[in-house]
Amino acid sequence: MNENRREFIKKTGLGVLAGLGVASGIFPKSSFESAVASTTHEDSASGRRWGMVIDTRKCKDGCTKCIDACHEVHNVPDFDNIKDEIKWIWKSPYGNVFPGESAQFVSEETRERSYLALCNHCDNPPCVRACPTKATFKRDWDGIVAMDYHRCIGCRFCMAACPYGARSFNWRDPRPAIPKRSQAYPTRERGVVEKCNFCSERLAQGLQPACVAACPEGVLTFGDLNDPESEVRLLLEKNHTLQRRAELGTRPSVFYII
């Protein structure tokens, strides 16, 4: 390469660097820094972010009112076998819902209780990352991780990607197995994935999610995590809470008071 050209490139490079340095001084919030800030993910930004706090201390053993309400409203079929099973919200023991959390000398009371599990509507959802058709997506106006049942190709990549086992697949036609047909939400077809939708259809009518409305004990609190005055935020402020498998960086929107 020509000596002059090499020199020219060197100087241009230095000039650009210097210019950037000056620019970053003049514009303190340059695009540079916002890019860095977004990777640390401290604030998920504008708009709503629906979330839920589950006070597991109040949850009664053997009660399935929230589960029944959800599954009835959403036409979730009941197949009565683990292979074809479809569930949006269910109860599991402590060690299953919180694998990796304190495994030794857990108090009997904590161990014996069962815990609600549902889609976490992650702020950083691995299922959305995995989906090859955008059939599952995060709504940027309220943070709900939603499904388009008409676009899903049934590859089940999202099921492999979900670290919470929150997704179910319609291995067979669900319609004959729906105990009582609800008009509030469409039924699904064979061959697509489904999961909890945070009752987006009820939220649109100004209603609370079906599980929250059905709970007689006040276990479930629903609200906007981005609103510091919301009931969920006040609960989070006052109580020590857990998110499921927080170490995976998915930033779940469902919190547990143990």
Add this chain to the structure above:
Amino acid sequence: MIEKAFNGDRNYWGWIVFLLVIISAGIYSYINQLTTGLTLTGMGRDVSWGVYIAQFTFLVGVAASAVMVVLPYYLHDYKAFGKIVIIGEFLAVTATIMCLLFILVDLGRPDRILNVMLYPTPNSMLFWDATVLTGYLLLNIVSGWTVLGAERKGVQPPKWVKPVIYLSIPWAVSIHTVTAFLYAGLPGRHLWLTAVLAPRFLASAFAAGPAILILVSFILKKTTGFDAGKQAINKLAVIVTYAAIINFFLLGMEFFTAFYSNIPSHMHGLQYLFFGLHGKGQLVPWMRVSMIVGLGSLVVLLIPKLRTSSKWLIMACIGIVVSIWIDKGVGLIIGGFVPSPLEEIVGYMPTLGEVSITFGIWAIGILLLTLLLKIAAAVKTQD
């Protein structure tokens, strides 16, 4: 050239009919699956991928392994591979078609498969996998067919085919890397969440693929008289040996990291596969067979005297293929789902229909390979 595939003896047609019977059974089972749903398979809510995706994973490796003959021959002008390179390319073509078929039969809504291209989603590894596999298929069909066609006419292949062939070399690496990324990027699936998954995929592919190539060459020699040459076979055997060593080395790395760190979630998958977890170890016998057969074959390959004897080499190649097929085609995919995200251990057993569809796709692949190699052998032995 195609007419050469329709000119065979009794045995040839008998073989074709045999494959067609298996294919018909597979199609019948697939129609059942289409009308009733994937509930007819052994898959369920917890083990949501099974033999279909496992075969797909294994076969991507077979497809990628063509690079082990293409690279020495075209890049390093290694003349001894002159006759075998077309077998490698056609093997890649058939393996890739089988991969796409295995993805298709695994879909809940195969009628919507074009959604992958209609709504391209670059953040999904499956989008990239579909893209690179389709590209690889085209590259290999074009280069294999063009070069063979030129040979039939006794002329040099056209110049434009060289860049296509060169492109297929890194492309081969890409298909198996992206396939590993399908699994290696998922949080919470610890058996898969490892940086050596893609390297191990490549190592096992470059062992099993050339081993299949050696076996196919022996079959071709016996049935058509087309001889790939002793030197080529010996060189391939060395490639299989090195790749198998690297594969087992990387597997050892997995064991060290999981068990020395002693992190339960990292150990669970391997424990379930190789020793059983909480008293459940459905796949333990499979994995042990895979280890014993694989390491035994490796010992045979390491001894030059045995490696260069046809009989021992054939046995060792069968052993390596079986071992890696179990490892990738059974253990890795199913093991990734056990224990489940909720630490439950749910078993998986493929159903008869599922197995029939699987055999059907294998038969489609073998039929296609038979036809392609029949053409290739006819062209190569015409003079």
